[in-house]
Amino acid sequence: MRAKTNSTAKNKPIGIFDSGFGGLTVMSAVNKVLPGENLIYFGDTAHVPYGSKSKNTVIKFSKDIAAFLTKSNIKMLVIACNTASAFALPVLKKQMTIPVVGVIEPGAKAAVTATKNKKIGIIGTEGTVGSNSYYKAVKKISKATVFQQACPLFVPLVEEGLNKGAITDEIVKLYVKPLTAKKIDTLILGCTHYPLLKNTLKKIAGKNIRLIDSANATASSVKKILEENAMTSGKNSGGKLLFYASDNPEKFQKIGSRFFTNKIKNVKKVYLE
Amino acid sequence: MRAKTNSTAKNKPIGIFDSGFGGLTVMSAVNKVLPGENLIYFGDTAHVPYGSKSKNTVIKFSKDIAAFLTKSNIKMLVIACNTASAFALPVLKKQMTIPVVGVIEPGAKAAVTATKNKKIGIIGTEGTVGSNSYYKAVKKISKATVFQQACPLFVPLVEEGLNKGAITDEIVKLYVKPLTAKKIDTLILGCTHYPLLKNTLKKIAGKNIRLIDSANATASSVKKILEENAMTSGKNSGGKLLFYASDNPEKFQKIGSRFFTNKIKNVKKVYLE
Known part of the structure; x- marks a missing residue:
């Protein structure tokens, strides 16, 4: 039996982040299996790439982003970046009260x-x-x-x-x-x-x-966790997509569209201190 | 006639910075023409590369580094990065009281x-x-x-x-x-x-x-400005070299050695907020 949707979580968005554009392949996969969920993406284009940086620095960047997305009242956090998943997942899981999923x-x-x-x-x-x-x-x-x-x-x-x-x-x-x-x-x-x-x-x-x-494996995992915790929106379409980038929102929009099936619009710039 | 060395500037170091390792080619060239000068290098490896980032973000990073090097009492600042020279040179020239040179x-x-x-x-x-x-x-x-x-x-x-x-x-x-x-x-x-x-x-x-x-053209320019302003150390050898990196000091040491004729040692990590 499918669990009843928890009404407080119902309309909350899912937060997804990556160092840049790459995580959009994960967002695209999540949007396909959960088209009724609101999604917020944060691309840390001011610090991209993470892949060549040290563990502590990647953890610092990831914590800053998690704190920013928490302010948007997300119900779940997806670390759509392999480097950040490798380094920051254990720290964020421990620190946050919502489910955190890596890739x-x-x-x-x-x-x-x-x-x-x-x-x-x-x-x-x-x-x-x-x-x-x-x-x-x-x-x-x-x-x-x-x-x-x-x-x-x-x-x-x-x-x-x-x-x-x-x-x-x-x-x-x-x-x-x-x-x-x-x-x-x-x-x-x-x-x-x-x-x-x-x-x-x-x-x-x-x-x-x-x-x-x-990306596909992670999207299935996201769906499963939402359902198990009765946190789905209960909708099958119309999920809203929101995009933030810490630098170059225009470039994000342009290159990001190669990574995502939908056209990316209205990218907002937020630099995290 | 060569100007007499200004005694307060005599032992002060020259600050050099880049987004990563590349500026070491400039440091190497400066060290060749001015082997008696103390040099401090800052590689912003936590934010590398600058080349794909926006003007405002590169200016922000450059100002933070200039402020850090100023605390080390530098007598001159060399922006050994083309992107930072392109974006931040006018701002730093206006803001600082010491000579600032770009590439x-x-x-x-x-x-x-x-x-x-x-x-x-x-x-x-x-x-x-x-x-x-x-x-x-x-x-x-x-x-x-x-x-x-x-x-x-x-x-x-x-x-x-x-x-x-x-x-x-x-x-x-x-x-x-x-x-x-x-x-x-x-x-x-x-x-x-x-x-x-x-x-x-x-x-x-x-x-x-x-x-x-x-790199060579910039080194000549640095030498000329020091001499014209009577700011040389007055020594022909024995200049000390100091290295800072905002991330991965070990990697900086390893890869950096490809860019510099001297072996790089004792890289210190400093992350600038």
Whole structure:
């Protein structure tokens, strides 16, 4: 039996944040499975990228954003950034009274379900890979062998709009070939930018390798938690979307539209001290 | 006649800052022409890169750093970052009582001196190119035709250590060919990271194109201003070097050493609020 909606939570929005545009792939997936929920997105474009920064700095930025979104009375927080999930999820879970979801655990679960030969590859930023978070999340639930590869050029490549072509092929080969040489059958896209490289990744990795996009896995997890806690809006359409960026709202609107199915409008600028 | 050294300024350090490592190419050049000066470097690695960020945000970061270096009693400030020079130089010049030098004017002057056919190309970050600062600096002193090209992939490429090779060749072609097609004879490297791509740039641009590295031009300018204002240390060796980074001091030490002739040691972390 589906739980009755908790009336105080009903109309509250879900907060979603990322260092920049990448988390919009997660917002898009959440909007697809929960089209009646109001969503607020915060892109920390003044501090992007997080992937090359240290744990303490990423935790500081994440706490500031969580505090900002809390003021908007959110009922749930989604950390739509792999680096921030790796570093800040435990801290925010402890600190906040609402459910907090990251992208790593759902992605790891999906990969463990998908792999047949128990060899899983992980690609991500320096921060995500260095934190070993996917590695630990997979190892917690499976005996699969895990191979990791940091791909620092993927994010700038996607933001430059180079999702395909000769240069992209070569850079993808540089990072992915060492993993395919290990005979992985499943590859976790451990950064929210990477779904935009899916076609090239498929071509270079080969048809036999299953690509795991954390965005969809995270969206399913968000839906499940809302339902279990009787926190859904109870609507099946018409959810409002709100966007904040800490810098360059115009650029956010322009590049962000590549990451999201809907056209992004009215991005507000808020710099957090 | 060389001016007598002003005794109060004698032992004060010169402050140099950049968004990250790139400005170390400027510090290295200053250290070569002024080996007796104490130098303090601040790399804003918590906010790197500046090149993709907005004017107001870059000004805010630059002011915070200038305030921090002022506490170290510096006698001169060098903005060793093209984006920060483009956006924050006028503000800092107005606000500070010590000489403030950027990298753009010296680079533009050197290019105007070098060009024969009066066709100058400029490569830089999105911020630098978008600000038109080199364009304006060249136009102020010359009637040369100026062609600009933003190269967002160069900084991540250099930071990944890919200064040469097939991928680098292709990316350099992507950005530089539109400029060589315009028959430029001089190319300003409008970002402090780009000197590390010099060999590839020479290869792709061709032998007939003169590359202008702002670092050397800026160092000459720093020396001239110190001498004219009787602010030199009066020493010819033994200048002390001090390094601060707002994040990841270990990474700063490791990657920074690629940008500087001397080995970088004892990087201190300071996050500016």
